[in-house]
Amino acid sequence: MRRFAFVLLLPMIMPCATGRLRAQVMQNTNYEQELQHAKSLVAGETSTDIPHHVHYYLKLYDHDGHQSTATYDIYRDPGVYERIEIKAGDYQLTWINNVRDKKDWLHFAGDKPLKIFDFGQAIDSPHSAIDRFSQEADQIEKMEPQQLQGAPLLCANDNDGTAICFNPLIHLFAYAQMFNRTIMYDQWLPIGIHSVPGSIRIYEDKKLLVEATGTVEAIKTFPPHLMEIPEMPSQTDPGKAHKVVSYKPSDTSQPRYGNIETRVSVDEKGQVTKADVVDSDDKHLDGVVRKFARSVVFEPQLENGQPVPFDTTIYTEYYPFP
Numbered sequence: 021m022r023r024f025a026f027v028l029l030l031p032m033i034m035p036c037a038t039g040r041l042r043a044q045v046m047q048n049t050n051y052e053q054e055l056q057h058a059k060s061l062v063a064g065e066t067s068t069d070i071p072h073h074v075h076y077y078l079k080l081y082d083h084d085g086h087q088s089t090a091t092y093d094i095y096r097d098p099g100v101y102e103r104i105e106i107k108a109g110d111y112q113l114t115w116i117n118n119v120r121d122k123k124d125w126l127h128f129a130g131d132k133p134l135k136i137f138d139f140g141q142a143i144d145s146p147h148s149a150i151d152r153f154s155q156e157a158d159q160i161e162k163m164e165p166q167q168l169q170g171a172p173l174l175c176a177n178d179n180d181g182t183a184i185c186f187n188p189l190i191h192l193f194a195y196a197q198m199f200n201r202t203i204m205y206d207q208w209l210p211i212g213i214h215s216v217p218g219s220i221r222i223y224e225d226k227k228l229l230v231e232a233t234g235t236v237e238a239i240k241t242f243p244p245h246l247m248e249i250p251e252m253p254s255q256t257d258p259g260k261a262h263k264v265v266s267y268k269p270s271d272t273s274q275p276r277y278g279n280i281e282t283r284v285s286v287d288e289k290g291q292v293t294k295a296d297v298v299d300s301d302d303k304h305l306d307g308v309v310r311k312f313a314r315s316v317v318f319e320p321q322l323e324n325g326q327p328v329p330f331d332t333t334i335y336t337e338y339y340p341f342p
Contacts, residue, residue, distance in 0.1 A: 062144050064214075065144075074236045078135075078231070081227070111133055126255050142220060144216065163176045265290060275340065
């Protein structure tokens with residue numbers, strides 16, 4: 021049986037106060053302006069970058085607290101090429117994007133560890149929180165200066181469990197809160213006129229999930245082969261390997277955030293016959309997501325024109341909307 025993976029997002033929200041920030045009475049600031057300013061300063065967001073290589077050394081902690089390590093490398097030649105290499109145990113991935121010709125190439129082996137999925141959502145900026153704010157612009161209050169452990173912050177809050185904070189001294193991301201999920205950015209490293217975070221830490225409640233330490237270097241000229249798309253065919257993006265036909269609404273009553281990796285067995289009709297949680301950021305969500313995974317119906321997998329059973333891996337983001 022073939023094994024694939026795809027990402028399924030559960031978009032929902034429940035009220036929850038962040039409770040970690042101490043406000044000061046100062047003048048408000050516009051969130052959208054601050055967001056665009058921060059994006060203009062982050063390496064990889066604009067075509068005015070200089071060619072560079074970002075290397076992250078990752079410490080990953082599964083739901084039982086077991087530690088593993090990984091590396092995450094990004095090679096950028098702005099407006100021309102980008103290459104990402106990930107190595108995490110048995111999992112390896114290489115992705116090359118020819119920006120100029122709009123072509124990309126993917127090769128991977130093994131299942132993506134959940135904490136690599138977590139890191140991909142947070143690298144450079146808190147993507148999920150930013151996406152949330154973009155869908156509820158009328159709920160975002162004017163930004164207010166606040167403090168976290170004595171450090172100055174400039175924060176936007178939706179009063180429903182999500183906050184995004186910037187460092188007002190350098191106008192870059194500092195902190196994000198999504199219910200019980202916390203992402204912290206520190207030690208921003210300059211590269212040309214842009215920067216990359218030298219430290220990224222992801223917590224679920226008070227439990228450390230990912231600790232990333234980064235370095236960055238300018239590259240005068242990349243080796244020619246590094247950015248070339250190989251002649252061998254690209255592999256199919258795991259997220260597009262199987263079409264979901266239907267699924268039942270999930271329980272959205274828990275004001276929590278978490279990603280869950282679930283391995284499912286699917287029969288010839290596309291029905292899930294077995295669902296096992298491989299790893300989760302929040303054990304409180306395991307039962308909800310396992311029940312949800314069992315309700316998913318896939319388009320049958322065909323081999324030689326005949327439907328066949330298969331295994332696949334689902335990465336689910338639980339982030340409730342109101």
